[in-house]
Every structure is written in structure tokens, then in C-alpha cells.
Amino acid sequence: MKKEAAEPRLLEPGTYEEVFRDGAAVLLTVRARWPRLSEDSPGLKRVGRYYEELAQRWKRRWAGPLLTEAKAAAGPETPPWEARLDFQVTYFENGFLSLYLDVTEDVGAPRPRRLRMGDVWALPDGTPLTLRQFFPEERWWRGKVMEQVRRQTGARIQGGESIFCEDWPRLVSRHFSPQRFYLTAEGPAVFYPMETIAPALEGFPTFVLETSSFPAK
Numbered sequence: 001m002k003k004e005a006a007e008p009r010l011l012e013p014g015t016y017e018e019v020f021r022d023g024a025a026v027l028l029t030v031r032a033r034w035p036r037l038s039e040d041s042p043g044l045k046r047v048g049r050y051y052e053e054l055a056q057r058w059k060r061r062w063a064g065p066l067l068t069e070a071k072a073a074a075g076p077e078t079p080p081w082e083a084r085l086d087f088q089v090t091y092f093e094n095g096f097l098s099l100y101l102d103v104t105e106d107v108g109a110p111r112p113r114r115l116r117m118g119d120v121w122a123l124p125d126g127t128p129l130t131l132r133q134f135f136p137e138e139r140w141w142r143g144k145v146m147e148q149v150r151r152q153t154g155a156r157i158q159g160g161e162s163i164f165c166e167d168w169p170r171l172v173s174r175h176f177s178p179q180r181f182y183l184t185a186e187g188p189a190v191f192y193p194m195e196t197i198a199p200a201l202e203g204f205p206t207f208v209l210e211t212s213s214f215p216a217k
Helices: 042-074 139-159 168-174
Strands: 014-022 025-034 081-093 096-108 115-122 181-184 188-190 207-208
Touching: 014 115, 025 042, 042 081, 042 096, 081 139, 081 181, 115 207, 139 168, 139 207
Parallel strands: 025 081, 115 181
Antiparallel strands: 014 025, 081 096, 096 115, 181 188, 188 207
């Protein structure tokens, strides 16, 4: 009798923390937290390896180039630098796993460096999905996405809930990337890097899209 495949499960996150010092002075504190999956299939193992390798790449950056920067900038009045990697699961059902990861580097500048990355996986085969796949019936799908982003941006400005750059109609097209997205229960969500279409106080401007193909795979 064929054994049924186990449902994919999220395990306790992987974690890492280290403090780099110059004598007694703290130069840099780093903390990382990344997703781990049950390894019940080759696909799930592949997804797990991806996040393990991603965490290792950031650890190498922090222990290498960023630590070198911290040493060069260190002084009696310089506060210790900090770097963090964390994640948020946004959807985990119907054969999908989606999340975003945030990297923050607080290097003593007026504002920390912040980067967001979004991922969408089909489980249990561990296949990464693209935004295009959620618009299978739309030949000009990118234009449809831009229409929704512009409509939502205009509504937020009119309602006074958000502030955007004056030339946002041009910027939302210029800075759009189909790789910057994740899933929510309401549909795919596209996001923009900080300070590309809106001031820093708006964080990562995010727009949930309507699509008839979701949640069906």
C-alpha cells in the first residue's frame, strides 16, 4: 500500500547570533532568523537548503565587509552597529508557502538600511512560483498589475492614508519588479523598495492584487 506523503510543516526557525568586539568595545551585533521546513520530500529539502544558504550568505557579509566597515567607523562616541535577518510567513495553505524576509543593517546613519525579499513556493515539490503564473489568462498581465497599483495609489492619496512622491505615476512603473511579491489570503501582494515611490515613513509600499486564478494552483 502506497504511503501518503506527509503534509509540509514549518519547524522551529533557524537562528544565529554573534557579537563582534574590538577589545571590550562592541562593534557589531548580528541576529538571524530563517524558516525551516520538514524534509518529507526532495522538494521540501530543496526549499530548506535555499534558506540555509541564504542565511549563510548574510552571515558571511556581516562577518566580512560589514564588520570591516564597522571597524573603520568605530570611535569613542560611535554606537555599536546592528544587523538582522528575519521573516514573516504570509500564506501557508492550499499547496502554497509564501513569506517575506527583511534584512536590516543599522550602521549609525540617520536611517537603517532595509531590504525586503518575497518568496512563493508550490509544495511539496518545492517549485518557486512567479507573479506571471497568477495571471494565466492575461496576455498583457503586467499592464493589468500596473492598473491596479495606480488605482490603489490614487485612492490612498485621495483618502489621506498614505504619502507618495509627486511623480508617483512614473515611479510605480519604473521601480516595479515582478520578483518583489508574496501571497496573502486576499491575493498576490507586490511591494516596492523603501524610498522609491514614497518617503521612508511609508516603509515598503505594498499592493494586494485581484486575480481570478488564486487560490487555485
